[in-house]
Amino acid sequence: MKKKILEYSKILLLCVLFMGCKKEFLEKKPASNISVPSTIEELRLLLINTVDIRRSPALGELSGDDYYMEKAEWSGQFLPYFSNSYVWSSDIYQGAASVLDWNTPYTQVLYANVVLDRLKKVERNGGNAEAYDELKGTALFMRAWSFFDLAQVFAVPYDAQTAATDLGIPLRETADIDAPTVRASIKDTYDRILADIGEAGRLIRIEKSPINGYMPSKASVYGFLSRVYLTMREYPRASLYADSALGIKATLINYNTLSTSATVPLTTDHAESIYQSTLVTANPLVYVVTSQGYSIVIRCFMQAIRRMIFVKPFTSR
Amino acid sequence: MKKIRYFIVRALPCLFFKLAQKPDNIPKLLFELSFGKDKQFMQSREPDSNQLAELCKDELRLQKLKRKMGLCCLIIAIMFIIPCIPNEAHSQESSGLVKGKVLDESKRAIPSATVRVLGKKIFILSDIQGNFLLQNVSRGDTLLLSCVGFKDAKFGVGNGDDLGELVLVQDNTQLMDVEIVSTGYQQVPRERATGSFVQLDTKLLNRRVSTNILDRLEGVTSGLSFNRNTISSNGSNPSSLSVRGRSTIFANPNPLIVVDNFPFSGDISAINPNDIASITVLKDAAAASIWGALSGNGVIVITTKKGTMGTAPKVDFSANLTIGERPDLYKAPRLSASSFIEVEKFLFDKGYYNSRITSSTHPVLSPVVEILLRRRSGQISSLDSAKLIGDYAGNDTRSDLAEYYYRNVVNQQYSLSVSGGADSHSYYLGAGLDRNLTSLERNSFDRININGSNTFLFAKKRLEWTTAFYYTRNHTENNGLSATLGYPYLKLKNADGSNASIPYQYRKPYVDTLGNGKLLDWSYRPLDELAQNDNVTSLTEYRLNTLLKYTILRGFDASVQYQYNEGNGILRTLYNQDRFYTRDYINRFTQISSGGVYTRLVPLGAILDNRNNLSVSQNLRGQFAFNQKFGKQHDLSAILGMEAREVSGNSASNRLYGYSEVGAAGAVNYLGTFVMLPTNSTGMIESGLSQLQTSNRFVSTFANAAYTYADRYTLSASARKDESNVFGATTNQKGIPLWSVGASWQISSEPFYQFEEIPYLRFRITRGYQGNVDNSLSPQVTVTTNPISLNTAGSPYSVLSNPPNPELRWERIGMINLGLDFRFRENRVQGTFEFFSKNGRDLIGISTIDPTTGVQTFKGNSANMNVRGLDVTLNTRNLVGKFNWSSVLLFSIARDRVTKYLLSPPTISAALTGGISPIEGNPLYSIYALEWAGLNTSGNPQVLLNGLPSTNYSAILSSADLSNLKYIGPVNPPVFGSLRNDFDCGNWNISINISYKFGNYFRNPGLGYGNIFTGNISYMDSQYLSRWKNPGDEAITDVPSMIYPANANRDMAYNYSDILIERGDHIRLQDINLSYDFALPKGGSKLFRSLRIFTYVNNLGILWSVNKLGLDPDYLTSAFANPRTYAFGIRAGL
Structure with a gap:
């Protein structure tokens, strides 16, 4: 009997050992290309996505005067969205299932919030302080960018008199998708935008964006601030920040040197660019309005519009 | 020997x-x-x-x-x-030796009879001649002789050591031997199992000739359906095989396959069917829930052959040859050459090709359009063009395709095995060889299997040690061309017998002049491509398995099992420089400078793609088993165990440019973006590099118990808890065990049961939960980084693949099973009726979510499904005597229904075109239609919109109001089964299997002008010919007129209308097996123990079908139905 007890206890011991290893055994990640982002580098990879985010609503451009459509083209539009926005129709979307002008900027907000939420779990120390601040600043800048984009299309213009009572946009500041959506006032909206850019400006140390202009720099912070103040009709400040931006980078392209016959006269990494965001449609470079009509090429926002460069008749894909 | x-x-x-x-x-x-x-x-x-x-x-x-x-x-x-x-x-000498010979009443030897010494633990089996030799037998001992089919008999041991001839009397009532079913965890006597099992033995598995083991289940397994047409009709996440219907939406839809007690993670084609002893299909919760989170779609338990202790070496050999007919390409819908030319002329006159003709990208034009163009530009006379076009109209590509692309199937299969055992040891060694030439020219499959197993008993037979190994090497060549050529009139050979070049991708006149002769030839010759294709997949797989089992007390044992499985697949595709792919690739990346200098960015030479997939799975299981009879009435069996499992994969690929046998050319610029010839679009040179590692880990604890009282009442229960690295800690902690309970009552054993006509009657009921998992989801926020796709600055980036979902959990499938087993007198009729209801809960489904959160749709445990059905198995012995006739009828119903789904199809169009877009209350894969309202007077199709005929196609199709949508029925047949008849006469046996599928629907391909205009001609010519041409035709036809420009919505309104719906019901003569067993002297001839020759014909064709269009409802999406095959073979036992 003693022998048997010994045998049982051996087996029991094995089981206990087995249980002990279990936790570690189950912590292995299921695939090498999937991860729960937790390091600064993993989080940075999210923000350098230029495909799913870095997009701005197209509605402003579609209803703007930078291009025109003939009546025949206008009536032959494939999506009612295109024709409705061109004539400032009261119902733009006509019940369309997906509103990219709203959805995509909020996707960028989610990306920024995931980074900001998860950064809180990363310890900022002497070794990583620079990268940490850079990443946090970028996330704040990009969130502010989307909030500002949304406010331009989906909220009334800023009026200092009524800003506290005018309705703005929902300001989501957490990645938790179960958090309720509440619409903030115009004042809160612009306060949030200015606060985020302001903090981004303190965190981002880089003066000029070194590659391609897709990461914000001090120049883009000032440029962005100038633009926000411009829409708030605070012209002195707008002028001040525009000056700061130009103080860092004031390169000009001589448009006479550009080929007006090229399909894409200006690429995204041209000399004037200080930050880039493309329109929410599928092709980031060419905005195809119609297969027979015209396409407009939209690039970095701080550009003078010249029809020869930016508006081109559509010939072939 | x-x-x-x-x-x-x-x-x-x-x-x-x-x-x-x-x-x-x-x-x-x-x-x-x-x-x-x-x-x-x-x-x-x-x-x-x-x-x-x-x-x-x-x-x-x-x-x-x-x-x-x-x-x-x-x-x-x-x-x-x-x-x-x-x-x-058995030849060891020792004292107390007793020998004898076991014979039947007609003095024929009985091999494998058990000879037991009463009161001692000594037993032996008689050999082929019926002889046995027992040691340690004393005078006065009693021998108990038993053998299946004979009555037990006792013989006393007298003085002599030779007992002489011992005769056993045949027992006709005992013909039903106790069936043991394997769950992969334990062996359960069927009479005591409460769950739902289907057991297929070697004989049934050998009835069919096939390379793949799963094919042998078709038509002989109750409740198992093979879903054809899964590619287009079902949309995403199809399963080719389902047990009792479908009960998941986005998670894994396939049944779990278990080979030798462990989930099989390798390639099923690596298994040699001749090594399989039996297959058990576990259908309900009591049977399958022991497999926990993997068991939701049913479990198929495959057991390989093992040796038997105490038997002389047995050698089994089999060989067979299968010849298949050439595929019939003429059955599939296809527009005739003359019809297609008519369309091309029509389009040419309308100016459809003008933009292509002038396009700066120079897309390909068909030969007929080139002729029309030459006529228009005055290069040829109208007479010439009519003659040239007339020549094309008389062609049919299918005759060339049939001749050069396809061939007869020739499959060879050989297997050899040796098995046997001594007193405390048994062994099995098998080898198999398959060589298949498939119906596509230059496609082949070769397989070599070697496997062996040993079982030893040590420590007074208390310790059992089993080791087994399996080695497989598959060699697959995929060089055939199956792509159908766009134009129905092309010839693959020129008149002079050389291989013809066909229009492909670019206009020939343009690309021929483009490079001033400095570019590589840009023409495409299909038969040259076919001859030079070099695409080989080799798979080496081995599996090592070991089991240690120790009997601690009588009826109580502990065991540890371990299995290592490694599969190494190497896929190698070589595009030599003569291949179109290579020439095109090199040409595309040839840069022409303004000075006319040609630079090749991709070097001359071949392009070689390598892909390597390594998969390793390891399983470890520790288990206690208890099986004891208490007194005369109580029987308890139980298991308790724990297991860990890891399946890891590592895949990598690379590509070499300028490859030759000597090596590869130097570096290629993978980072630059270049303008490509001949279209002047921009692109990058593919690096072909990829790398991915995966690892799925599980830890599970399980237990089950069954208690039988008085051989009449059985209660069973099981529980299992799974934890996995897929879900993270929170879900693992919260996970509730999957469980089952069951009961059975053998009424026929009750003292009050007097119904002699049905000597066996038993009720069963079970209830429980099985699980399923969607590996693509995670409770935490996850990102995917793809090293291949780059952002605008050329660096890899991450995509948010999963928003956080802390509520994520296993899918649970609750099942109720009610069963009735019965047997008539003399086994004339025996069978099973089973009713089941499966409720899939917490199924992964898509729901819409406030897009302000940053995501528009959300995948989570939000859907429910229900499957209800019936499985009936009836075995009848219709004629018994010299001529035997028995039948097996299988009848199954499995109707699935989505009972909860939070995202309804956004538009009618989405519901019609398939994919996964379920509507609550209907099957997951359903056919919907628009209600047809005839053609109007100008030949336009009309469908009902809010009850009125309408031609406002876009309004109907983009409408979210589903009331204009008509539900027709399921895509997969809810009623299916087979009727198998076996006739025995002397040594001849013929077995005929007829299968049937009822209750499903499919669409006649109709006629889509938009598709025809772009060159897709998979429509029935009869449709085209009977189209509306003149006012008044609407009275005699339903086919809309051909209009230009085509209107995709107008095409859809017709093609998705209910007049094109066909019923899929059909009865098929599946196969016939005819065999002859050579009459060998009982006890075996000198050479053979048994010898059988057989012939087997498969895919004989449809006997009856509701649809009269000649379309085979099982092969709608393929170019041809499975060709009829004829097999001849031999099975011999030595």
Whole structure:
């Protein structure tokens, strides 16, 4: 009997050992290309996505005067969205299932919030302080960018008199998708935008964006601030920040040197660019309005519009 | 027999030692063993080790593999030497020897009868001649002789040591032997199981001739349906095989396959069907829930053959040859050449091709359009053009395709096995060889299997040790061309017999002049491509399995089992420089400078793609089993155990440019974006690099118990808890166990039961939960980084693939099963009725979510499904005597229904075109239609919109109001089964299987002008010919007029209307097996134990079908139905 007890206890011991290893055994990640982002580098990879985010609503451009459509083209539009926005129709979307002008900027907000939420779990120390601040600043800048984009299309213009009572946009500041959506006032909206850019400006140390202009720099912070103040009709400040931006980078392209016959006269990494965001449609470079009509090429926002460069008749894909 | 023994004792260990010393010779040796020394063959198939190293591009890995293989071979060799030494068990001399001979009433020997000494633990089986020899028998002992089909008999041992002839009397009532079903965890006597099982034995599995083991389940397994047409009709996430219908939406839809007690993670084609002893299909919760989170779609338990202790060596050999007819390409809907030319002329006149003709990208034009163009530009006369076009109109590409692309199937299959055992040891060694030439020219499949197992008993037979190994090498060549050529009138051969070039991708006149002769030839000759295709997949798979079982007390044992499975697949595609792909690729990346200098960015030479998939799975299980009878009435069996499992994969691929046998050309610029010829679009040179590692881990705890009282009442219960690295800690902690309970009542054993006509009657009921998992989801926020796709600055970036979902959990499938088993007198009729209801809960479904959160749709546990059905199995013995006739009827119903789904189809169009877009209350895969309202007077189709005929197609299709949508029925047949008849007369046996499928629907392909205009001609010519042409035609036809420009919504309104719906109901003569058993003297002839020859015909065709269009409802999406095959074979036992 003693022998048997010994045998049982051996087996029991094995089981206990087995249980002990279990936790570690189950912590292995299921695939090498999937991860729960937790390091600064993993989080940075999210923000350098230029495909799913870095997009701005197209509605402003579609209803703007930078291009025109003939009546025949206008009536032959494939999506009612295109024709409705061109004539400032009261119902733009006509019940369309997906509103990219709203959805995509909020996707960028989610990306920024995931980074900001998860950064809180990363310890900022002497070794990583620079990268940490850079990443946090970028996330704040990009969130502010989307909030500002949304406010331009989906909220009334800023009026200092009524800003506290005018309705703005929902300001989501957490990645938790179960958090309720509440619409903030115009004042809160612009306060949030200015606060985020302001903090981004303190965190981002880089003066000029070194590659391609897709990461914000001090120049883009000032440029962005100038633009926000411009829409708030605070012209002195707008002028001040525009000056700061130009103080860092004031390169000009001589448009006479550009080929007006090229399909894409200006690429995204041209000399004037200080930050880039493309329109929410599928092709980031060419905005195809119609297969027979015209396409407009939209690039970095701080550009003078010249029809020869930016508006081109559509010939072939 | 001696030769065989010699082979086992001497030859095999030698062979394995040889292999162990030179492991890289394994494939060669196997080839030698299998094909003889056909050097030619070996050289053409097997790269030498230098080449091999080059392919792997990783010498180190290869070395490691060699070492591993060497070790394996050594282990295997040792395993084989040990058993062969004590193999002479029954000839050992000792005192108290008693011998005898077991015979039946007509004095024929009874082999394998059990001879037991009462009161002692001594027993032996009689040999082929009925002889037995027992040791340690004393005078006065009693021998108990038993054998299936005979009544037990007792004989006393007298003075003599030779008992002489002992005669057993045949027992006709005992013909039903106790069936043991395997759950992969334990062996359960069927009479005591409460769950739902289907058991297929070797005989049934051998009825069909096939390379793949799963094919042999078709038509003989109750409740198992093979879903054809899964590609287009079902949309995403289809399953080719389902047990009792479908009960998941986005998670894994396939049944779990268990081979030798562990989930099989390898390639099912690596299993040799001749090595399989039995297959059990576990259908309900009581049977399957022991497999927990993997069991939601049912479980198929495959058990390989093992040796039997105390039997003389048995050799089994089988060989068969299958010849298949050439595929019939003429059954599939296809527009005729003359009709298509008519369309092209129509389009040409309308100016459809003008933009293509002038396009700066120079897209391809058909030969007929080129002729029309030459006529228009005055290069040829109208007479000439009419003649040239007339020549084309008389062509039919299908005759060339049938001749050059397809051929007869020729499959060869051989298998050889040796098995047997001594007193405390048994062994099995099997080898198999398959060589298949498939119906596509230049496609083939070769397979070599070697496997063996040993079981030893130690420590007074209390310790059992089993080891087994399986080695498979598959060699697949995928060189056939199956792409249908766009134009129905093309010829593959020129008049002079050379291989013809066909219009492909670009206009020939343009690309021919583009490079001033400095570019590579840009023409496409299909038959040259076919001849030069070089696409080979080789898969080497091995599996090692070991079990240690110790009987602690009588009826109580503990066991540890471990299995290692490694599959190494190498896919190699070589595009030599003569291939269109290579020439095109090099030309596209040729840069022409303004000075006319040509620079090739992609070097001349071949392009080689390598892909390597390594998968390793390891399983470890510890288990206690208890099986004890208390008193006369109580029977308790239980198991309790724990297991850990890891399935890891590693896949990598690369591409070499400028490849030749000597090596690859130097570096290629992968980072630059270049303007490509001839279209002047921009692109990058593909690096072809990829790398992915996956690892799924599970830890599970399980237990079950069954208690039987008085052989009449059985109660069963099981529970299992799974934890996995897929879901993270929170879900694992919250996970509730999957469980089952069941009960059965054998009424016929009750004292009050007097109904003699039905001597066996039993009720069963079970309830429980099975699980399922969607590996693509995670409770935490996850990102995916793809090293191939780059952002605008050229660096890899991450995509948010999963928003956080802390509520994520296993899918649970609750099942109720009610069963009734019965048997009439003399087994005239026996059968099973089973009713089941499956409720899938917490199924992964898509729901819409406030897009302000940053995501628009959300995948989570939000859907429910229900499947209800019936499985009936009836075995009848219609005629018994000299001529035997028995039938097996299988009848199953499985109707699924989505009961909760939070995202309804956004538009009518989405519901019609398939994909996964379920509507609550209907099957997951349903056919919907618009209500047809006839053609209007201008030949436009009309469908009902809010009850009125309408031609506002876009309004109907983009409407979200589903009331204009008509539900027709399921895509997959909810009613299916088969009727098998077996006739025996003397040594002849014929078995005919008729299968049927009822209740499903499909769409007649209709006619889509938009598709025809772009060259897709898979429509029935009769539709085209009967289209509306003149006012008034609407009275006689439903086919809309041809209009220009085509209107995709107008096409859709017709093609998705209810007049094109056909019923899928059909009855098919599946197969016939005719066999002859040679009458051998009882107890075996000198050479053979048994000998059978057979012929088998498969896919005989449809006997009856509701649809009269000649379309086979099972092969709608394929170019042709499975061709009829004829097999001839032999099975011999030595």
